[in-house]
Amino acid sequence: MIRRSFLPVILLLSTLSALLTGCWDTKDINKRLMPVVMGICKEKNQEYRIILQIPSPQKQGSQYMESSSATITNAIDNIRTNSEKGIDLLHIRLFLVCEKTAKEGIGDIIDYAVQANDISIKGLLAIVRGNFDEVIHHQINANPELSSYDFFSEQAGWTPESTITRLWEAYRDIKSYTQDMSIPILTKGTDTLYRFEGSSIMRVDNMVGEISSDEVLIYNVFQEKYTGGTIEVADQSSVKIKKASIKHSVKWTASGPQLKSRILMKVEILENKNEESEEQIASKLKQTIEKRANKLITQLKKDRADALGIGQLFRRKMNEEQIKNWKQHWYLNLENDITVEITILNSIYLKSPNKIKKPVS
Structure with missing residues (x-):
């Protein structure tokens, strides 16, 4: 006979045993395919063409599965139907959209x-520029699925001359009245998997223009994502940016929004073949960055795309109606002034007796 003092213990063990059976519907990893890249392109008949890149240790590379349909969901279901294993989309790290589709709209x-x-x-x-199939299927080593992601990884191949946009950021910006986005443009590489061709300018969900790799530096500074890089100041000199930050002063006047921005850069000189003084190099760098910044904002206003997110700085100063009309009216009338302050940290890479004590502004 079971003693009554043991009954609670027995009931507890029975309950735990029942909970342990909750994993009955899991699939063995050998029965699953885990794509890491999804290519999406609209065809002439407006059907979505979906290409999944899946790591394949047996092939020492990748296998590709694709299908076309009027909806993305149905295209993926068709791939699942023709697959001998389950397809798990949770591990997709990179979405490649062809340029034609980006110009038509990526909202859906x-x-x-x-x-x-x-x-x-x-x-x-x-965004993929050029032959979509060639870029998707391009391989340069035995592990292209890893290279695809590392190309955008801040701990690996990514550089500040390219942008990074994630799905949740794109969704946020598409729904926003006061912010747009920029998405990197890729072509097939030669020595590398991809080659950056600058970044797109998106107005809501449509690609309406593009910015060069040089101007992407300004974009990343505004997004507070700039982590340092090398800039050629002139034909015979270059500097390494160790730190870049930005400070804004916003004002709403009777005529509309006014923005004053100060970009603060701390740099080290790498090359100085003309043996210019640090003051001269800092002055040239200041002019170069200010010119790029003003050119970028002028272009963005022309395209009516607030990719820098300037509208976000004025949200507290606008009412609901002004927020809704930001891109169509107030953004176009924005008065902006951008100044750059350069501080030379040291001359460790060259022999020069000149040192700047104060930043150039």
Whole structure:
């Protein structure tokens, strides 16, 4: 006979045993395919063409599965139907959209990816220029699926001359009245997997223009994502940016919004073949950055795309109606002034007796 004092213990063990059976529907990893890259392109008949890049240790590379349909969901379901294993989309790290589709609009693609329960919203976005198939299927080593992601990794191949946009950021910007985005443009590389061709200018969900790699530096500073890089100041000199930050002063006057921005840069001189003074190099760098910044803002206003997110700085100063009309009216009438302050940290890479004590502004 079971003693009554043991009954609670027995009931507890029975309950735990029942809970342990909750993993009955899991699939063995050998029965699953885990794509890391998804290519998306609209065809002439407006059907979505979906290409999944899946790591294949047996092939020492990748295998590719694709399908076309009127909807992205149905195209993926068709791939699943023709696959001998289950397809798990949770591991997709990179979404490649062809340039033609980006110009038509990517809103439906972003909506699908964000609303799908089995796709991570941390996935990265890029626009493919040129032959879509060649870029998707391009391989340079035995592990192209890793190279695809590392190309955008801040701990690996990513540089400040390129942008990084994730699914959740794209979804946020598409729904925003006061902010747009920029998505990197890729072509097939030669020695590398991809080659950056600058970044797109997106107005809501449409690609309306592009900015060069040089101007991407300004974009990343405004986004507070700049982590340092090398700039050629002139033909015979270059500097390494150790730190870059930005400070804003906003004002709403009777005529509309006014923005004054100060970009603060701390740099080290790498090359100085003309043996210019540090003051001369700092002055040239200041002029170069200010020229790029003003050119970028002029172009963005012309395209009516607030990719720098300037409208976010004025949200507290606008009423609801002004927020809704930001891109169509107030942004176009924005008065902006950008100044750059350069501080030379040291002359460790060259022999020069000149040193700047104060930043050039």
